[in-house]
Amino acid sequence: YGTCMIYGSGHYNTFDGKFYDFDGSCEYVATQDFCGDENSGGSFSIITENVPCGTTGVTCSKAIKMFLGVMKTLSNRRATPLPAILEVIPESELTVGLYLVIEASNGVMLIWDKKTTVFIKLSPDYKGKVCGLCGNFDDKSNNDFTTRSGLQVTNPLKFGNSWKQSPMCPDVKEEIKPCDLKPHRKSWAEKECSIIQSEVFKVCHSKVNPHPFYEACVHDACSCDSGGDCECFCSAVAAYAQECIKAEACVFWRTPDIC
Ligand SMILES: [Ca+2]
Known part of the structure; x- marks a missing residue:
């Protein structure tokens, strides 16, 4: 599949x-x-x-x-x-x-x-x-x-x-960079998302490149400012964990403190 x-x-x-x-x-x-x-x-x-x-x-x-x-x-x-x-x-x-x-x-x-x-x-x-x-x-x-x-x-x-379904929808004109728009969230986002590049996921790093997932995580953690702070971050980490499982690298990352 x-x-x-x-x-x-x-x-x-x-x-x-x-x-x-x-x-x-x-x-x-x-x-x-x-x-x-x-x-x-x-x-x-x-x-x-x-x-x-x-x-x-x-x-x-x-x-x-x-x-x-x-x-x-x-x-x-x-x-x-x-x-x-x-x-x-x-x-x-x-x-x-x-x-x-x-x-x-x-x-x-x-x-x-x-x-x-x-x-x-x-x-x-x-x-x-x-x-x-x-x-x-x-x-x-x-x-x-x-x-x-x-x-x-x-x-x-x-x-x-x-690939939009309705011709009525406006085209997207530029890529959004939420950390540039919300600079005060950037360091928090980078700190939280660093778990993807940390020891916790070490067994997976050689199988699935963590970099794009880390970047995506920082992007989401910066942008999720209307509630659900943690949910955005957790989904971003879970996405990497899911790819790791697919590559047969099991990672245990959820703790009561994180997600
Ligand atoms: Ca193709």
Whole structure:
């Protein structure tokens, strides 16, 4: 199975392991097999709805929509690629620990902590057949920034904006740097997040590069200023811990003092 992770304020780790940030408040295609050829029908679409979290303008995934079944385009014109959902098949749903797990019979699984962390798992049958913010799942991370129109780009904003669901949403124009906007939170954020680069996670460092996760953690800890200080920080550390578990490096980091 391939896993795409979306967590905290706009952090993405694609099926092929490309890590990037994109903060946009709109609905975006996380992944779908409705790609390219407009005459070919897709079988599923997962949409993430991002809303601002905190006062610096960063966004968090607050709702997830999963469409399974038959989809058809509303129009043949490329300008309106929104799929119409003709049929939605109800699927099994269960709660495992902190997570809501939805497993569909077509090899699509969604795991959500009901806050800001989403894992999407796809069976290998979908390799190279999907598109969206989670990339194309062909085992190459360098081509994951493929826009809706099929162009490969290097700019995460250009890539991210192409996957918005509504043309009414404004494009994201610049990357948000919450620690620059809230400098008084920076040293606190760096101190708390240093746990990711500390002895606690040592066994994992050689398997999963901690640096992007540390940067993402500082970004979130700076930005989470409208309540839930600790929650943002905990989610950011949990995201790294989750990748470590996937790489078979078990880490015990939750203590009564931290999270
Ligand atoms: Ca790829």
